[in-house]
Amino acid sequence: xxxxxxxxxxxxxxxxxxxxxxxxxxxxxxxxxxxxxxxxxxxxxxxxxxxxxxxxxxxxxxxxxxxxxxxxxxxxxxxxxxxxxxxxxxxxxxxxxxxxxxxxxxxxxxxxxxxxxxxxxxxxxxxxxxxxxxxxxxxxxxxxxxxxxxxxxxxxxxxxxxxxxxxxxxxxxxxxxxxxxxxxxxxxxxxxxxxxxxxxxxxxxxxxxxxxxxxxxxxxxxxxxxxxxxxxxxxxxxxxxxxxxxxxxxxxxxxxxxxxxxxxxxxxxxxxxxxxxxxxxxxxxxxxxxxxxxxxxxxxxxxxxxxxxxxxxxxx
Amino acid sequence: xxxxxxxxxxxxxxxxxxxxxxxxxxxxxxxxxxxxxxxxxxxxxxxxxxxxxxxxxxxxxxxxxxxxxxxxxxxxxxxxxxxxxxxxxxxxxxxxxxxxxxxxxxxxxxxxxxxxxxxxxxxxxxxxxxxxxxxxxxxxxxxxxxxxxxxxxxxxxxxxxxxxxxxxxxxxxxxxxxxxxxxxxxxxxxxxxxxxxxxxxxxxxxxxxxxxxxxxxxxxxxxxxxxxxxxxxxxxxxxxxxxxxxxxxxxxxxxxxxxxxxxxxxxxxxxxxxxxxxxxxxxxxxxxxxxx
Numbered sequence: 001x002x003x004x005x006x007x008x009x010x011x012x013x014x015x016x017x018x019x020x021x022x023x024x025x026x027x028x029x030x031x032x033x034x035x036x037x038x039x040x041x042x043x044x045x046x047x048x049x050x051x052x053x054x055x056x057x058x059x060x061x062x063x064x065x066x067x068x069x070x071x072x073x074x075x076x077x078x079x080x081x082x083x084x085x086x087x088x089x090x091x092x093x094x095x096x097x098x099x100x101x102x103x104x105x106x107x108x109x110x111x112x113x114x115x116x117x118x119x120x121x122x123x124x125x126x127x128x129x130x131x132x133x134x135x136x137x138x139x140x141x142x143x144x145x146x147x148x149x150x151x152x153x154x155x156x157x158x159x160x161x162x163x164x165x166x167x168x169x170x171x172x173x174x175x176x177x178x179x180x181x182x183x184x185x186x187x188x189x190x191x192x193x194x195x196x197x198x199x200x201x202x203x204x205x206x207x208x209x210x211x212x213x214x215x216x217x218x219x220x221x222x223x224x225x226x227x228x229x230x231x232x233x234x235x236x237x238x239x240x241x242x243x244x245x246x247x248x249x250x251x252x253x254x255x256x257x258x259x260x261x262x263x264x265x266x267x268x269x270x271x272x273x274x275x276x277x278x279x280x281x282x283x284x285x286x287x288x289x290x291x292x293x294x295x296x297x298x299x300x301x302x303x304x305x306x307x308x309x310x311x312x313x314x315x316x
Numbered sequence: 317x318x319x320x321x322x323x324x325x326x327x328x329x330x331x332x333x334x335x336x337x338x339x340x341x342x343x344x345x346x347x348x349x350x351x352x353x354x355x356x357x358x359x360x361x362x363x364x365x366x367x368x369x370x371x372x373x374x375x376x377x378x379x380x381x382x383x384x385x386x387x388x389x390x391x392x393x394x395x396x397x398x399x400x401x402x403x404x405x406x407x408x409x410x411x412x413x414x415x416x417x418x419x420x421x422x423x424x425x426x427x428x429x430x431x432x433x434x435x436x437x438x439x440x441x442x443x444x445x446x447x448x449x450x451x452x453x454x455x456x457x458x459x460x461x462x463x464x465x466x467x468x469x470x471x472x473x474x475x476x477x478x479x480x481x482x483x484x485x486x487x488x489x490x491x492x493x494x495x496x497x498x499x500x501x502x503x504x505x506x507x508x509x510x511x512x513x514x515x516x517x518x519x520x521x522x523x524x525x526x527x528x529x530x531x532x533x534x535x536x537x538x539x540x541x542x543x544x545x546x547x548x549x550x551x552x553x554x555x556x557x558x559x560x561x562x563x564x565x566x567x568x569x570x571x572x573x574x575x576x577x578x579x580x581x582x583x584x585x586x587x588x589x590x591x592x593x594x595x596x597x598x599x600x601x602x603x604x605x606x607x608x
Contacts, residue, residue, distance in 0.1 A: 029517070030514065030517045031514065031517075032514070033476070033478060033488050033514040034476065034514045034515050035476070035490060036476060036488040036489060036490060037490075042474065042490050042492070048474075050390065050391040050392075050393070050473060050474075050515070051390050051391040051473070051515035051516050052390070052514055052515050052516070052517060053515055054390065111478075111486055111488055184517070185517075185559075186559075187559065253559045254559070255384070256384040256385070256386050256402075256403045256518050257386060257387065257517045257518040258517055
């Protein structure tokens with residue numbers, strides 16, 4: 001394990017989270033078209049950041065920083081990481097951040113078409129997922145983890161977690177579509193609101209089942225219970241934020257401009273949604289780490305903590 | 317990747333595409349409902365001879381909503397120039413409502429031809445839209461199809477002008493302080509195009525684009541007058557902005573050198589009063605595409 005690489009991956013993941021907040025601020029302030037050009041802002045590298053240009057150009061500056069950090073991360077992984085699949089994931093992160101930048105430019109040039117804006121918001125979550133995954137894969141806890149006995153219960157935990165993960169991802173897409181389907185001074189489409197509320201129920205059931213199952217079946221395995229607890233906590237906060245965001249957004253069309261309570265709560269809802277997603281990713285990845293994919297592989301596996309460490313040393 | 321994981325992935329991608337597809341499926345409305353004129357080919361020159369006028373007053377019943385203060389701290393220039401900036405969506409003075417766009421939607425000119433069958437010459441003068449004190453002036457305006465719209469910036473800060481039409485080409489252009497006027501036009505009739513500034517989200521204006529010059533906007537006294545109306549029978553519509561814009565139609569008969577009256581009323585328990593020679597049409601609900 002390379003501690004420097006892991007710390008750097010955590011830094012990139014944190015920067016990506018900050019970027020998601022910056023992007024959400026652009027949407028909530030209706031600042032996406034504060035400048036009609038891209039990559040420059042009003043023909044300048046550093047324009048005067050007044051009005052909504054503060055949010056849009058600020059988002060571009062943070063995005064540029066994250067892009068640079070990701071280039072370094074990919075290079076860092078390439079140099080230090082021996083596991084081929086992690087190196088590939090590093091390359092994927094680089095490609096994803098490039099695609100994300102291009103999508104951001106495209107959404108400005110095409111004046112925020114719903115499909116492109118939604119794709120931009122969705123890819124942001126996937127990129128965040130990738131950086132968090134890299135942080136997980138390069139962590140000591142991942143390296144030190146030892147496979148557990150075969151899964152307890154009839155329904156494998158890793159399937160429950162995967163189901164929760166997919167449900168959350170779909171909910172994120174619906175949320176992104178909902179968010180970009182109307183500006184602050186327009187009413188949100190009722191069918192998308194209903195879909196998002198339905199998605200919230202589905203996520204609550206799926207993630208609740210996965211987390212509670214984790215906590216009940218493997219209460220002594222902190223490797224699993226920690227992300228399960230974190231995901232469950234974020235889910236609770238997220239449901240509260242969802243209701244609050246709905247209330248403030250409902251009143252927003254009657255406001256003279258995007259007001260701070262609506263902006264703060266909707267942005268917090270987006271950010272917390274991202275945290276629910278990545279904490280579930282951590283839980284899911286860890287279940288796949290400790291539970292072999294098949295019973296056969298459990299039986300044939302001769303993993304032990306020491307064996308794992310020795311093979312790790314050999315790998316690195 | 318095992319088989320079940322693959323299945324989940326395929327389901328997730330398929331549902332994502334479905335969600336995107338359903339969200340992007342909104343179609344544009346037919347032009348005939350938005351352009352203030354029927355969808356017939358216009359070839360004939362407008363009729364010569366004596367014309368009449370349609371005039372009236374727009375009233376507001378009930379207590380109008382108080383203007384809301386706008387927070388301009390995001391751009392200090394706005395606050396310095398216009399420290400008491402408020403919303404201007406409902407300007408009521410002595411019960412009279414300003415900024416109502418009144419236009420002839422359809423009708424038959426004496427002689428049998430429809431209004432839309434005439435080709436009205438495009439005025440050579442440009443209509444002005446100024447950005448002053450981080451506020452659009454005028455707030456509601458009308459232009460004819462292909463008539464020049466000249467947009468000026470009288471502020472010491474930059475704006476961007478972003479009309480969001482449904483039938484015309486959307487555009488978004490920055491105008492720095494001191495920059496020359498931006499000249500644009502709209503190729504298709506549309507009632508009404510919202511215009512916003514993405515730098516200052518409170519800035520809003522509305523532009524009615526018409527195939528004919530038979531329109532007017534109510535003044536601060538609520539009065540309006542449509543001049544040079546050929547004698548005939550028309551449906552006159554009063555349009556007022558809002559989260560769901562309101563439209564009130566009225567049947568009006570114009571005689572040569574005559575002065576038809578058509579008063580409209582908006583607000584709580586609003587009714588529309590008409591002159592004895594005029595008939596009021598029942599209210600028509602216009603479905604707002606993309607709004608719920």
